[in-house]
Amino acid sequence: MTLRLVADAVFTVDYQGTVLQPGAVEVADGVITWVGDPTRTPLAAGTEVRDLGGILMPGLVNCHGHSPMTLLRSAGDGMPLAQWLNEAVWPREARLSDEDVYWGMTLGADELLGNGVTTTCEQYRHPGIVAEAAVDSGIRCVLTPGIFDVPGHGPDGEWQHQLVEACAMFDEMDGRQGRLHLGFGPHAAYSLPPEAVVAVAEAAQQRDAMVQIHLSETEAEGQIVQERYGMGAPAHLAALGLFDGRVMAAHCVWLDEAEMELLAHHDVAVAHCPGSNGKLGAGVAKLERMRAHGIRVGLGTDGPASNDDLHLWDEMRLAALFARATATDPAALSSAEALRLATRGGAEALGLPVGTLEVGRAADIIRLRTDDARFTPAVNAAELLGHLVWAGAGHLVTDVWVGGDAVVVDGVNVRIDGERARVEVGQRARRLVGP
Numbered sequence: 001m002t003l004r005l006v007a008d009a010v011f012t013v014d015y016q017g018t019v020l021q022p023g024a025v026e027v028a029d030g031v032i033t034w035v036g037d038p039t040r041t042p043l044a045a046g047t048e049v050r051d052l053g054g055i056l057m058p059g060l061v062n063c064h065g066h067s068p069m070t071l072l073r074s075a076g077d078g079m080p081l082a083q084w085l086n087e088a089v090w091p092r093e094a095r096l097s098d099e100d101v102y103w104g105m106t107l108g109a110d111e112l113l114g115n116g117v118t119t120t121c122e123q124y125r126h127p128g129i130v131a132e133a134a135v136d137s138g139i140r141c142v143l144t145p146g147i148f149d150v151p152g153h154g155p156d157g158e159w160q161h162q163l164v165e166a167c168a169m170f171d172e173m174d175g176r177q178g179r180l181h182l183g184f185g186p187h188a189a190y191s192l193p194p195e196a197v198v199a200v201a202e203a204a205q206q207r208d209a210m211v212q213i214h215l216s217e218t219e220a221e222g223q224i225v226q227e228r229y230g231m232g233a234p235a236h237l238a239a240l241g242l243f244d245g246r247v248m249a250a251h252c253v254w255l256d257e258a259e260m261e262l263l264a265h266h267d268v269a270v271a272h273c274p275g276s277n278g279k280l281g282a283g284v285a286k287l288e289r290m291r292a293h294g295i296r297v298g299l300g301t302d303g304p305a306s307n308d309d310l311h312l313w314d315e316m317r318l319a320a321l322f323a324r325a326t327a328t329d330p331a332a333l334s335s336a337e338a339l340r341l342a343t344r345g346g347a348e349a350l351g352l353p354v355g356t357l358e359v360g361r362a363a364d365i366i367r368l369r370t371d372d373a374r375f376t377p378a379v380n381a382a383e384l385l386g387h388l389v390w391a392g393a394g395h396l397v398t399d400v401w402v403g404g405d406a407v408v409v410d411g412v413n414v415r416i417d418g419e420r421a422r423v424e425v426g427q428r429a430r431r432l433v434g435p
């Protein structure tokens with residue numbers, strides 16, 4: 001059966017930035033089959049119509065997250081990265097049970113979907129449980145099991161064990177659940193020995209799997225790699241062969257021009273996380289320079305302990321604000337380019353057929369209501385685009401489809417119990433704080 005969704009405006013985020021007013025999108029078997037003007041194109045027999053009003057646009061794409069960290073939201077505020085990890089994050093994570101992680105990911109997925117994020121690229125430990133929660137929630141997930149040495153975790157905390165587990169998960173689950181894609185998540189150049197990076201690179205490249213890694217997040221981390229290996233983290237990872245496969249590098253705040261050229265040469269994609277980088281005082285990534293080098297860039301929330309919410313709308317706005325403020329140029333990142341970063345840009349960075357409302361793409365679609373001060377007035381398409389970028393907000397998202405399935409209906413996730421997840425996380429988080 002074909003479903004036609006009709007709205008006052010459809011932002012396709014195609015290459016021309018087409019906006020249809022009114023507009024409609026038809027979906028069959030989870031895929032977009034037609035996009036156009038509903039007043040000019042008659043309905044085919046058997047098509048169901050939903051006249052929604054408001055705005056339809058592609059679902060937002062989150063390129064870097066650790067969503068089960070809803071359990072650690074706001075832990076260690078004000079600490080620099082190394083201290084934050086060692087004192088606020090890793091001690092609590094050492095106490096995590098599988099059930100804790102399930103509810104943490106469920107709450108994170110509920111928050112992401114409720115805000116219109118239809119794809120999330122996740123890196124975390126306990127990957128089997130994260131996968132289960134992601135599939136239950138209905139979100140599209142690229143899951144890259146975390147690989148790094150965790151002090152005090154016994155054999156489970158050793159990278160060799162985690163790599164074996166990640167390979168087994170990839171071989172068993174990649175692509176078999178429809179919306180679940182597996183990859184590999186080596187933590188960072190400073191937290192893994194070179195032999196681990198080589199082993200992960202080989203395992204991922206044998207499977208044509210994506211690798212997600214933290215890269216050049218802070219200045220201090222770059223100095224550690226420089227002192228240890230006599231070169232910067234990007235050159236170090238390239239020399240170990242990691243960049244010979246598909247790679248998504250999160251943060252990339254401290255890249256110089258030569259390092260950007262290196263990433264562009266190897267077609268390494270970047271997850272730009274302006275909210276997390278700002279909160280942890282890491283710095284401001286040179287978004288416009290990375291784009292000028294032709295690097296594929298998407299946006300990331302990072303984990304809820306360093307953001308602290310999962311509202312990709314904020315990342316879109318921060319990306320545009322930081323780009324314009326650092327360049328002292330109001331044309332530095334246009335509103336259309338900001339919207340592309342949050343949707344099509346993220347999809348291209350992850351290599352997924354989502355992020356635009358075009359024929360043949362997976363039907364990952366969101367609908368926003370516009371009967372709100374943030375969207376008033378809306379005198380033309382350009383100003384409506386401005387409202388999306390500068391005033392768009394998750395609470396205006398009423399409906400979400402992932403692969404054509406209605407996952408959020410009238411603001412409520414119909415697949416999971418978001419209220420229970422909130423209560424579970426609230427209770428479990430207290431135990432994780434420890435004595």
Ligand SMILES: [Zn+2]
Binds near residue numbers: 064214302303
């Ligand atoms: Zn991260």
